[in-house]
Amino acid sequence: MPNVAARISMRSAFIGILLALRLSAFLTMQAIDGGTMTAILILWGHALAALLFGALGLAEWRRGVTDRWSGRAFVAALALTALWALAVAGIDSRDVSTHLAEAARNIAWLCLMAASVKRARAGHVPLAALYAVVMLVTAAAGMVALLERAPFDGDMLIALAVARQMLRMMAIAGALLLLSHVAQATEAARSGARRLFVLALAVMWGFDLGVAVLGFVQPDWTATLVVVRGPVMAAVALFLAASTTQAGAAPATVSRTVATQLLVGAGLLLYAGSTALAANLAGTIAGGQARLAQTAIVFGTTAALLALVSTPWLRAWMRVKVAKHLFSHRYDYRIEWQRFTATLGVPGDGAAPLGTRIVKAVADLTDSPAGMLLVADGGRLAPAAGWRWADGGQAIEAGFAEHLARTGRIVSLDEERAETGEAMLPTWLIDDRDAWAVVPLIHGDDLAGAIVLARPPIDRSLDWEDFDLLRVAGRQAASYLAEDRAHAALADAQRFDEFNRRFAFLMHDIKNVASQLTLVARNAERHADNPDFRADMVVTLRDSAARMTTLLARLGQHDSARPEATQPVDAVALARRIAANWRAKHRIDVGGEGAAMVLAQPGRLEQAVCHLVQNAVEASPAGEAVTIAVRRDERGGLAIEVIDTGCGMAPGFVRDQLFRPFASSKPDGFGIGAYEARQLVRAMGGEMDVDSREDEGTRFRIRLPIAGDAGAVMEQAA
Secondary structure (H helix, E strand, O other): OOOOOOOOOHHHHHHHHHHHHHHHHHHHHOOOOHHHHHHHHHHHHHHHHHHHHHHHHHHHHHHOHHHOHHHHHHHHHHHHHHHHHHHHHHOOOOOHHHHHHHHHHHHHHHHHHHHHHHHOOOOOHHHHHHHHHHHHHHHHHHHHHHHOOOOOOHHHHHHHHHHHHHHHHHHHHHHHHHHHHHHHHHHHHOOHHHHHHHHHHHHHHHHHHHHHHHHHHOHHHHHHHHHHHHHHHHHHHHHHHHOOEOOEOOOOOOOHHHHHHHHHHHHHHHHHHHHHHHHHHHHHHHHHHHHHHHHHHHHHHHHHHHHHHOOHHHHHHHHHHHHHHHOOOOOOHHHHHHHHHHHHOOOOOOOOOHHHHHHHHHHHHOOOOOEEEEEEEOOEEEEEEEEOOOOOOOOEOHHHHHHHHHHOOOEEHHHHHHOOOHHHOOHHHHHOOOEEEEEEEEEOOEEEEEEEEEOOOOOOOOOHHHHHHHHHHHHHHHHHHHHHHHHHHHHHHHHHHHHHHHHHHHHHHHHHHHHHHHHHHHHHHHHOOOHHHHHHHHHHHHHHHHHHHHHHHHOOOOOOOOOOOOEEEEHHHHHHHHHHHOOOOOOEEEEOEOOOEEEEOHHHHHHHHHHHHHHHHHHOOOOOOEEEEEEEOOOOOEEEEEEEOOOOOOHHHHHHOOOOOOOOOOOOOOOOHHHHHHHHHHHOOOEEEEEEEOOOEEEEEEEEOEOHHHHOOOOEOO
């Protein structure tokens, strides 16, 4: 099985570029003194958070969620949080206005939590009392912040600051306790949006509690913690954005893509904040070596992040965790099916073969890193295609193939290995521990093949969702295989049809030569002593021998004769030559004098006219002549007409069957002559039509362009 853990994706490279840019900005800021840099980081981090919260609040207000009390509380909480972040960014995190804004923000979020619990019908009187107590403690912390502005002595101000910090920590701890109750109600509702809402508030208050506790124990760390809090609050805003709907902060349907991107964004923000925190701490501790220590921290964390995001294990782990903790089902069936059909239907000549695309499409559903396709071959399953499979694979014998065909069951190889009846499995599947599952491809009631999937990066057991999705995907893949086989069979049939059609044309030409030789032999019995007849007979035999040689050359699978070039052809001379060849068999009259030059391919034109003459002779009585007339066409071209006075054809036959192969009005006819003649004329850029009346005769007309001025000179037309 190939090792794909070290593959670096384009996304990883993009993240690396962003981190390199961030590193450059970080090193540039190192030229500024520590206090100025901290102020800049606090400003930009909290300004970003204020922008996100403000934009989210405006969006919710414009959606019209304020028609309910919970919606108004949500918009108010977002607006107050944006004002608090602006106060931290523009004034100072230690200013009394910032403390008052934080108290108002926390009370708004507590009101929203109470509304959520009430909507879930999970509230009771003691819980309502607890909410009231936590709100009072929060308000008390804000009031104490106001008292700190009074003209008290130093000891009193210190006592008030300590009291404010204690009240603040108590309020935040109470809020987290109440949030756990909201989380229990959320778990009962099994709503991914509610879970994101709870997670966002847990991150916000959890980090606030950490800032309060660490700031109380080690006041020197307060500025650094406030720096990190800006990106953390921006991540909180992203989580809240994912949890909103048209109705406000109530349950929402969040796609897995959005949830994953939010988690990635939050992780990057936390990474940036933690890197900045570590760099600031290093600058405080390292002293003269601060610059070196900070550079090492940034490079080390960047390398660690690149190593993580370049592994498929992390992406698979994130998908599993998002599906497990935020959604009721493992798969987003709409997204998975779109990706499945897009992989199977990749157009273009440069696309991978169908077998490889089928394996990849099915493997992507379960994050399997490799797979192999086996197709039905005489009762067993033989390897046909692989996707990242280490070797060519081995066949599955008839016993296990019959089991798959009979049950249509997806086989979990780990379960089969653990059971005593594992003898049904092929030995190579038992021994290959990377082989994870076998998906049968059922088309109708037949087994079209099977796909062996490799073990995904996050090892797990197949569950009912895997079975359902893989079963449907297997049937769809089997239909693609069946369609591909049908196309191949159709292509073979078309090749055989082309061969049969060409062979029928040759048989028709051979029949014409045989008819000519039969007529010569029959007339030789009566006119053998006639010198003129003998001369015509020699010409006919020479012509028949030449045509037979040409036909023998065309009997191969491919006709190697080079196509003729279009050139001026004397139509009258051609007609006379054909009439001379028929002189010993049937009377042929030629009409037309002078030069009648047309643009055509000589061999094809002669073959087409011979077909029409043969048909006319066969349709005419023995004593009636067939006429080949060359005349100016009313359309400005030249017409070669083959006219007989034979039995003629019915209008329905001319319309529906005359120019169809293998349809003939003669009992022993092939139905090829008229069809092939028209194909030859059209290949030269001409046209052919027919006029026929039953018991009166038929006129075939070949229309071709005149070859320059020379072909336009016709002194007389028959």
